[in-house]
Amino acid sequence: MKPTRLTLAAAALAIASGCSCGRPETDSLGTSQEEVQVQVSSEEKVRMAALQVSLYQALGDVNVDGRIDARDVQLIRELASGRRTTVPCADAADVNFDGVVNEQDAALLQAALDQGGVSALVLVPPRRQCTRRGTDIATRDGFAGDHVPVLFLRNLVTSREATLSVLSGPGTLRQAEPQLHWVDIRPDAAIGDRIDLEVATRQQRYRFTIEVLDPSIRPVGVIDFGGEEQLQGAGAPPEGATDGGSPGMDAGHEVGMDAGTDAGIDAGTDVGMDAGSDGGRDGGVDAGTDGGPDGGPDGGTDCPQRGKGCDALIVDLMYEWYMFSVGDMETRLRGIQCTTEFYDINANFKEKPRRVFIATNRPPAGFWNMTEGELATALAIWQTWRGGEQAKLDRAIATHIAHLRDEREIGIEVFNAHGSEGNCPACGSVTSAGWEVSAPRRDTIQAIYGGARRHVCAWLLFDSSCFSGNSVRGFNTVNNTGACRCCEPPAVNPCFRAGFEDDKAVASSRISDEASNLTCKFDLSRFKDAIEEARTAGNNRVDRFIKLRKFASSYADDGYGPRCR
Numbered sequence: 001m002k003p004t005r006l007t008l009a010a011a012a013l014a015i016a017s018g019c020s021c022g023r024p025e026t027d028s029l030g031t032s033q034e035e036v037q038v039q040v041s042s043e044e045k046v047r048m049a050a051l052q053v054s055l056y057q058a059l060g061d062v063n064v065d066g067r068i069d070a071r072d073v074q075l076i077r078e079l080a081s082g083r084r085t086t087v088p089c090a091d092a093a094d095v096n097f098d099g100v101v102n103e104q105d106a107a108l109l110q111a112a113l114d115q116g117g118v119s120a121l122v123l124v125p126p127r128r129q130c131t132r133r134g135t136d137i138a139t140r141d142g143f144a145g146d147h148v149p150v151l152f153l154r155n156l157v158t159s160r161e162a163t164l165s166v167l168s169g170p171g172t173l174r175q176a177e178p179q180l181h182w183v184d185i186r187p188d189a190a191i192g193d194r195i196d197l198e199v200a201t202r203q204q205r206y207r208f209t210i211e212v213l214d215p216s217i218r219p220v221g222v223i224d225f226g227g228e229e230q231l232q233g234a235g236a237p238p239e240g241a242t243d244g245g246s247p248g249m250d251a252g253h254e255v256g257m258d259a260g261t262d263a264g265i266d267a268g269t270d271v272g273m274d275a276g277s278d279g280g281r282d283g284g285v286d287a288g289t290d291g292g293p294d295g296g297p298d299g300g301t302d303c304p305q306r307g308k309g310c311d312a313l314i315v316d317l318m319y320e321w322y323m324f325s326v327g328d329m330e331t332r333l334r335g336i337q338c339t340t341e342f343y344d345i346n347a348n349f350k351e352k353p354r355r356v357f358i359a360t361n362r363p364p365a366g367f368w369n370m371t372e373g374e375l376a377t378a379l380a381i382w383q384t385w386r387g388g389e390q391a392k393l394d395r396a397i398a399t400h401i402a403h404l405r406d407e408r409e410i411g412i413e414v415f416n417a418h419g420s421e422g423n424c425p426a427c428g429s430v431t432s433a434g435w436e437v438s439a440p441r442r443d444t445i446q447a448i449y450g451g452a453r454r455h456v457c458a459w460l461l462f463d464s465s466c467f468s469g470n471s472v473r474g475f476n477t478v479n480n481t482g483a484c485r486c487c488e489p490p491a492v493n494p495c496f497r498a499g500f501e502d503d504k505a506v507a508s509s510r511i512s513d514e515a516s517n518l519t520c521k522f523d524l525s526r527f528k529d530a531i532e533e534a535r536t537a538g539n540n541r542v543d544r545f546i547k548l549r550k551f552a553s554s555y556a557d558d559g560y561g562p563r564c565r
């Protein structure tokens with residue numbers, strides 16, 4: 001039987017356009033419209049993002065009707081043969097985690113049916129290829145000594161009776177709220193240890209495993225993005241700079257600067273200067289030509305990188321089907337003559353293989369979906385994939401830095417990811433849900449600053465992750481001290497600023513958003529709208545369209561300017 005490689009494009013496009021209906025082929029799926037409509041609310045997304053947990057799906061429940069039966073086996077066979085290309089949850093079809101949907105997967109489920117059917121649904125993390133919600137249980141893997149949330153959603157526990165228990169493994173349960181438990185992983189747990197848990201309701205049993213991850217995948221800093229120069233030491237003034245400047249200008253203003261004030265100063269002076277150019281090679285033509293009209297605010301001296309185009313780094317680490325993607329951001333940025341470095345974890349996503357026990361109703365009462373040997377082989381392949389993806393992200397960052405060092409009018413970074421807390425001086429990380437790929441904010445922002453400093457007119461950063469206020473704090477600090485640190489806000493020192501006229505950072509969360517605080521959001525719309533405005537205005541100055549007060553955290557300054565030359 002011809003194997004069907006899973007493809008991500010259709011699901012990703014559906015999500016990007018704000019439509020989560022993957023156009024299921026309802027003819028033979030046998031599910032009601034009501035079930036199709038059961039999706040994930042924005043409150044639930046925010047809650048899950050804050051706790052960095054994912055809404056698990058039931059392995060093998062391809063039509064997402066809450067049970068494993070002959071219809072799921074049939075759908076897997078149709079997927080494998082190519083007779084069908086879409087199902088409500090294609091991710092659930094790869095029962096043995098080898099990246100392929102084929103007869104082996106169908107045979108595994110059939111074996112369960114031959115043993116009287118499954119006695120508990122096996123839950124696994126989501127990916128991009130589901131369009132329907134399978135459960136009300138959200139959790140994640142963890143590290144030794146970690147506290148892993150198990151979050152119940154909708155009415156689970158509150159009006160629908162459910163009990164959670166640890167079946168085995170180095171973890172103990174602690175209930176925090178009716179719908180939130182913590183699994184405390186023992187500090188001496190070994191990498192690869194598994195904590196098996198069960199949720200029992202009146203109708204169903206669910207089993208899932210929290211795996212103990214290798215702590216080295218959680219970045220704490222010291223990342224080499226390849227080839228960057230020695231970065232400025234903490235507190236040391238840049239060559240030729242003085243302490244002077246004008247403290248209190250506007251560094252650290254959280255509100256008050258918006259498109260209106262910016263536009264009033266110099267809107268129109270450089271409109272069309274490099275529209276239609278290749279976004280990088282017209283510096284010689286344009287340099288200096290708009291010094292005159294800009295006269296007042298620029299003191300007669302224009303930004304040295306005027307007309308040198310735009311370079312944008314876009315990082316999308318969100319693979320859960322119900323989470324926002326960056327959508328058409330790359331197209332929009334290209335539409336305003338930006339060159340782009342785009343790292344998208346979904347482009348080549350490989351799910352971590354899981355050895356799971358499929359419990360059945362009749363003797364021999366179940367079986368594993370793969371042997372220990374098969375798991376070891378699959379894990380080795382997966383680790384290679386993970387390393388390769390991390391290298392791709394690091395390369396995208398390094399290329400962006402190199403382009404900025406080569407001088408651009410505007411440098412832009414967009415991070416769509418999960419995020420972890422800062423811990424002075426560290427700024428936490430942006431990461432995918434399972435820590436497959438990640439970047440520490442402090443080292444990343446410091447390295448990008450190293451490329452941008454005095455090499456751009458404007459530097460703009462957007463972070464949509466939880467705790468992304470840390471990106472704003474680090475951005476603020478590096479632009480005023482030369483060193484990215486997430487501690488107290490720094491004193492103002494304009495001569496450390498990266499851009500000649502403008503440095504802005506916006507984030508969807510505050511610096512200390514916590515699990516109990518639902519203000520962290522994954523909302524790209526304002527940033528996307530700002531970029532769209534910039535494009536329709538025929539002007540590559542995207543920075544002036546960012547309305548700071550709409551974001552939970554923001555920082556803006558007016559650059560180092562002629563005063564620090």
Ligand SMILES: [Ca+2]
Binds near residue numbers: 064066068
């Ligand atoms: Ca089913």
Ligand SMILES: [Ca+2]
Binds near residue numbers: 094095101104105
């Ligand atoms: Ca398979």
